[in-house]
Structures are given as C-alpha cells and as structure tokens.
Amino acid sequence: MKFGGSSVASAERMREVADLILSFPEETPVVVLSAMGKTTNNLLLAGEKAVSCGAPKASEIPELAVIKELHVRTIDELGLDRSIVSGLLEELEQLLKGVAMMKELTPRTRDYLVSFGECMSTRIFAAYLNKLGKKARQYDAFDIGFITTDDFTNADILEATYPAVAKRLQGDWIDDPAIPIVTGFLGKGWKSCAVTTLGRGGSDLTATTIGKALGLREIQELDHVVEELEKIAVVHLLQHRSIISLIGNVQRSSLILEKAFNVLRRNGVNVQMISQGASKVNISLVVHDSEAKQCIQALHSAFFENGFLSEVEEEDLQHNGSPVSPNGVIYGN
Numbered sequence: 001m002k003f004g005g006s007s008v009a010s011a012e013r014m015r016e017v018a019d020l021i022l023s024f025p026e027e028t029p030v031v032v033l034s035a036m037g038k039t040t041n042n043l044l045l046a047g048e049k050a051v052s053c054g055a056p057k058a059s060e061i062p063e064l065a066v067i068k069e070l071h072v073r074t075i076d077e078l079g080l081d082r083s084i085v086s087g088l089l090e091e092l093e094q095l096l097k098g099v100a101m102m103k104e105l106t107p108r109t110r111d112y113l114v115s116f117g118e119c120m121s122t123r124i125f126a127a128y129l130n131k132l133g134k135k136a137r138q139y140d141a142f143d144i145g146f147i148t149t150d151d152f153t154n155a156d157i158l159e160a161t162y163p164a165v166a167k168r169l170q171g172d173w174i175d176d177p178a179i180p181i182v183t184g185f186l187g188k189g190w191k192s193c194a195v196t197t198l199g200r201g202g203s204d205l206t207a208t209t210i211g212k213a214l215g216l217r218e219i220q221e222l223d224h225v226v227e228e229l230e231k232i233a234v235v236h237l238l239q240h241r242s243i244i245s246l247i248g249n250v251q252r253s254s255l256i257l258e259k260a261f262n263v264l265r266r267n268g269v270n271v272q273m274i275s276q277g278a279s280k281v282n283i284s285l286v287v288h289d290s291e292a293k294q295c296i297q298a299l300h301s302a303f304f305e306n307g308f309l310s311e312v313e314e315e316d317l318q319h320n321g322s323p324v325s326p327n328g329v330i331y332g333n
Contacts, residue, residue: 002032002184002207004227008121009037011077018129021179023240028177030169030214031136032184032207033125035117036074042067043092047113050099058100059093067092071120078128085120092116107152111197115142118183118203126181137178141186141206144168148187148196155187155196157209165213182210241272242292246283246299256303257283263302269295 001021008014021029034040046063053061071085095113099105105113122138129136145164148155169180184203187196198205210216229235246256257274260283264271273286287295 001029002203003034004203005034005037005039006227006230008033008125011074014074014078014125014128017125018132018134021129022132022134028173028179030180030182030207030210030216031125032182032203032210033118033121034184034203035114036070036121036124039067039070039117039121040114043114043117044110046096047099047105047110050096051103051105053100055097055100058097061096064093064096067116071124075124078124078131080124080127080131084123084127088116088120088123108192108194111152112195114197115140115183115186115195118185122181122183129179129181135178136181137172137176139169139180139182141183142188142195144182146187146206146209147190148198150189150192150194150196152189152194153197154199155189157187157198157205158190160190161187161209162213165210169210169214182206240289241286242289242295244285244287244292244295244299246285259302260285260299263298264295267294267298269298 003017006013007017021031035043042063046061046067049061049063050058058064068089071089072082075082075084092113095109099109099113119140122140126136126138145161145168147158147160147164149158172178172180184206185197186202186206187198188194189196246260261271264285269287269291271285271287275284275286285295
C-alpha cells in the first residue's frame with residue numbers, strides 16, 4: 001500500500017490510513033509513505049532560504065518552523081512521544097545552518113535535506129500502529145537495499161535493489177513479523193553511498209519496486225487516484241464498500257433495474273450509488289461490505305431461481321412473437 005502526502009498530512013489523516021490497514025486483519029501489507037502534506041516543498045524552500053539568510057538566522061526560517069509545528073502537533077494528537085522525531089528535527093536544523101554557512105545547496109545536499117520528510121512521517125506512523133496494537137517496523141529505503149545511480153534529485157533504481165530488498169524484508173519478517181513502513185522516494189547512491197531521491201513519482205516507484213522484489217500480488221495506489229481527482233472535484237473516500245454488477249440484456253435494462261431495487265428493498269439493503277454505462281449492458285450498485293453477500297444471494301435467487309427468466313420470455317412472446325434472451329450475470333467486488 002502506498003500513501004502520498006495528502007493521505008498522511010495530519011493526525012486525522014493518519015488515523016484514517018491506520019483504520020484502512022486495520023480493516024484487513026488477514027492481510028500483511030508493506031506500507032510506503034510520502035512526507036506529510038507539503039513538507040517536501042517546505043524543506044526545499046527552507047534550503048533555498050538558508051543559502052542567503054546567514055547561519056545565525058537559519059533557525060528562524062519560517063518553513064522550518066512550519067515543519068516542526070506540523071510534526072510535533074501530529075505526534076501530540078496521536079498520543080505519541082516527541083522523541084520519535086526530535087532528533088531528526090535537531091539534525092534538520094543543523095543541516096540548514098550548514099547550508100547557510102556554505103552559502104550553497106548542492107543536488108546531493110538537496111536530496112539529503114528532503115529525505116527528512118519521509119523519515120519523519122514513517123516513524124510517526126509506525127509508532128502509531130504499534131500504539132494501536134498492530135506491530136509495525138519503520139524502514140528507511142536507503143538502509144534496506146534501495147541502490148540507485150548517483151544522479152541526485154532524479155536517480156534510477158539499479159537491478160541489485162530487488163534481491164537486496166527482498167532479503168532484508170523477508171529476513172526481518174521471518175525473525176520478527178511486523179508490518180514494514182517504508183520511506184518512499186529515497187535511495188542510496190551506489191558509488192557515493194549518499195541519500196538520493198527518485199524524482200517525480202518516486203514514492204510510486206518505491207512501492208512497485210518492493211512489490212516486484214517480494215512478488216506481491218497487488219500494489220494499491222488509491223492515493224494517487226484520489227490526488228488526481230482532487231484536481232477537478234471534491235473527493236470523499238468511503239471505506240468498506242462493495243460493487244455489485246448486473247450484466248443483462250440492454251432491451252430489458254429498465255425491467256432488470258426495477259426488479260433489482262424491489263428485491264433489495266424487501267431485503268433491507270441500502271443502495272448507496274447506482275451507475276449504468278452508456279451501453280446499458282452493465283448496471284453497478286454500491287452497497288456496504290456487510291450487505292454484499294446478502295445482496296448477491298437475493299439478486300441471484302430473484303433472477304435465476306424464482307421464475308423471472310420465464311416471465312420475461314413469456315412477455316416477449318406475447319408482444320413480439322419471439323423471445324429476447326434476458327440471460328445475465330451478477331458479479332460482486
């Protein structure tokens with residue numbers, strides 16, 4: 001599972017992500033996180049300002065204050081210990097002072113600077129899962145085998161990464177099972193051994209790389225879809241929902257829909273959304289997960305066991321002289 005900055009932008013959002021993970025107790029996901037909210041942008045701005053502000057004023061950079069306030073507030077609201085990130089925040093401030101003294105922000109230093117965002121978000125989230133009783137372990141990608149080229153700010157992942165990551169994560173799981181919480185976006189240069197970043201979409205690349213290394217059957221990037229939709233609309237993410245699809249004859253779509261709603265109303269199923277494609281072949285219904293099995297069973301019984309097909313064929317013979325096949329399929333997801 002990969003979650004971007006907007007999904008971990010606050011204590012409330014982190015709680016939502018944790019609830020999502022806990023809602024699948026039978027699963028053992030690998031979780032990849034981006035930095036909180038706009039932290040990456042604020043780190044870059046802080047670095048740029050440090051170049052010209054002078055060492056004595058590096059501690060007063062506004063973006064540094066914003067970063068500190070966000071992470072400390074999030075920790076407090078989640079009921080965690082501030083020591084989780086206090087060391088990183090102190091190290092970050094010292095780095096900015098160093099940039100101010102040198103009056104230079106090299107690509108190598110820039111990558112190291114932005115890495116603080118993911119390093120802090122993953123530590124906070126792993127600590128929160130552990131507080132909830134779900135054992136989790138934080139990993140910095142550059143320490144578990146993400147080996148890259150030394151192209152700072154836009155590094156490429158090297159083939160040696162896959163066996164290295166698999167060995168570390170699988171070995172730790174065998175020794176002491178815990179959900180891995182991994183920093184997205186980061187790696188380690190194969191020559192320099194310095195922190196590198198993977199460029200735009202780097203956290204997505206981290207997730208797919210881990211998926212390939214471990215042979216995972218699914219890589220969930222719902223967060224990316226939400227971020228794209230938020231560019232054009234207000235998005236509300238609802239969990240624990242199922243889609244029931246009715247595939248039937250287009251000439252009988254209205255009759256099928258009427259029958260379906262009558263059946264679901266009698267069974268007390270609350271349909272939260274309905275969608276019908278332009279072809280009218282597919283009718284999709286959204287229901288709560290807890291009602292999905294009941295919904296499918298009721299629909300199957302109504303359409304395939306209680307004479308509905310015979311009734312439709314008889315009606316067609318009376319009106320048209322030839323039957324129109326109403327055969328269909330019911331799918332649940």
